[in-house]
Amino acid sequence: MTLVPEFQYQRVFIEPWTTELGSHGLMALVTFLVGATCGLIGNFLILRRMALMGDAISHSVLPGIATAFLLTGSRGIGAMALGAVGAAFTTHLLIEIISRHSRIKPDAAIGIAFSTLFAAGVVLIAVFADRVDLDQDCVLNGELPMIPLEPSVRIGGLVLGPPPLVRLGCLWVGTVFLLLAFYKELLLSSFDPGLAACLGIPVGRVHHGLMLWLAMAVVASFEAVGAILVIALLILPGATASLLTEKMVPRLVWSLVHAALSAIAGMHLSVALDCSPAGASVVAGAGWFACAWVFSPVGGLIPAWWRRRRASSGGGGTVTGGD
């Protein structure tokens, strides 16, 4: 390998889209699907002031997998996923029970429930170390680079891609479908649960459903990006979008754009620095968040500062914004 800049440019910016499309491009697509699915759900978590639920649910994946493995002895994806979703939903129920039947406030209940379950997972794996052959690193950090190596799923003559890609693709389509179907209910029960209940919307069931879907999204995502980085992909797209617009539907669209731009920038970054693509796309996503924070036309730091300056310098300028 030489250090000629043209070659680097070729390697970092061209090859991922051409010769390396099957590996780097595919990893970026997986990252996008994770960010797109989690980002859509994350928008509602942010609106409901429940961003930490993502944290809680992703941490409970470890004990779920360990338990599923101990019970079934199988490391098949079905048992693992069932265990993980079960544990994630248990965490959610535990949080509900603690915050409802004690003086503990929900944020503290989240802290208690997920750390307990996570610790239980660590203990389980340590105690049954001889029987549990689980790679904790993989659970925490994902194994995105392994995904392009998996044999593709085929339906008839159609090559769909590696199983995780197909699963995440289905989950994303499902998320969009559910969002379209239950948009009203999700919106109103997030904005005004009192009125929602009064109008006969089953607020409790909407909440449980959202949590179950969150659990499934997190579980489908962690094999790609790991249980830690999935938290970032849950919150960053929605948080960035909230800085860019004050409207709900554009906000959902912006979170998809953020997921796509993070995946693409992350791909180039990981090639350039030769680092984990999942980590790189979260770093890139945080970069986009910072850009939105500073430059957003809707209350970004610089436009706001510029407007204040123009307003205070006074004179003939019209006052924009404010009321």
Next chain:
Amino acid sequence: MTPDASATLGDPPLEIHDLTVAYRDKPVLWGVDLAVPAGKLIGIVGPNGAGKSTLIKACMGLLPCASGWVRAFGKPMPESLGRVGYVPQRESVDWDFPVSVMDVVLMGRYGRIGLFRRPTDEDRRIARECLERVQMLPFADRQISNLSGGQQQRVFLARALAQESDLYFMDEPFTGVDAATEASIIALLQELRSRGKTLLVVHHDLPTARNYFDWLLLLNMRVVAFGPTEQVFTPDLLQKTYGGRLTLLSEVAEAVRARAQ
């Protein structure tokens, strides 16, 4: 419907029997018994912590009741919720929520739209009409984060109108609004009343309560009195409601003086 259709049927819009509500072990409402007549504008007054908001929330099933039952139009409340409108306290929601004024008013229609459906043109027409009635139509496309307190309150009112209910619960619809808005809101409530609707409004300004409401519910954990304003707004009953609270006693005295004039 004709103004007193529900009354002629003999089913009061709201009937509460032996309602008791407790937060943890502390009761906040004790044995509330009420039969609310149709077509009245009713003020719920009482000191802080008297359980005014709690009563409303418990009626609608938003809070668990330790005992008792609530019926609306002769049926258990859950079956009648379609005829019940609700204006929660303005501070109970996040006004930075990414929705427009129109979106919020359309929420009042959600109960009628049904699952998997989107608001129709008819729903939008009704929502615009409701906004017009609270003089907020020019703000229909405004994001709710850019509204003043009085405007927020009028949006909530428009949303309640869009519910097209026969019985309304309103939790302090006059907090943080200017005098002009307050006057236009009360005019609107009186118009609803004259069309046969029943309205229960939590209010905590005693001096105005006398002029605004046909009936008053004096509440302090228990029902102190419930009846036509002229019968209930008496020094004795107000003392009994606000009893022992020095700051409030002067308010009561002032209110009673105002009444004497």
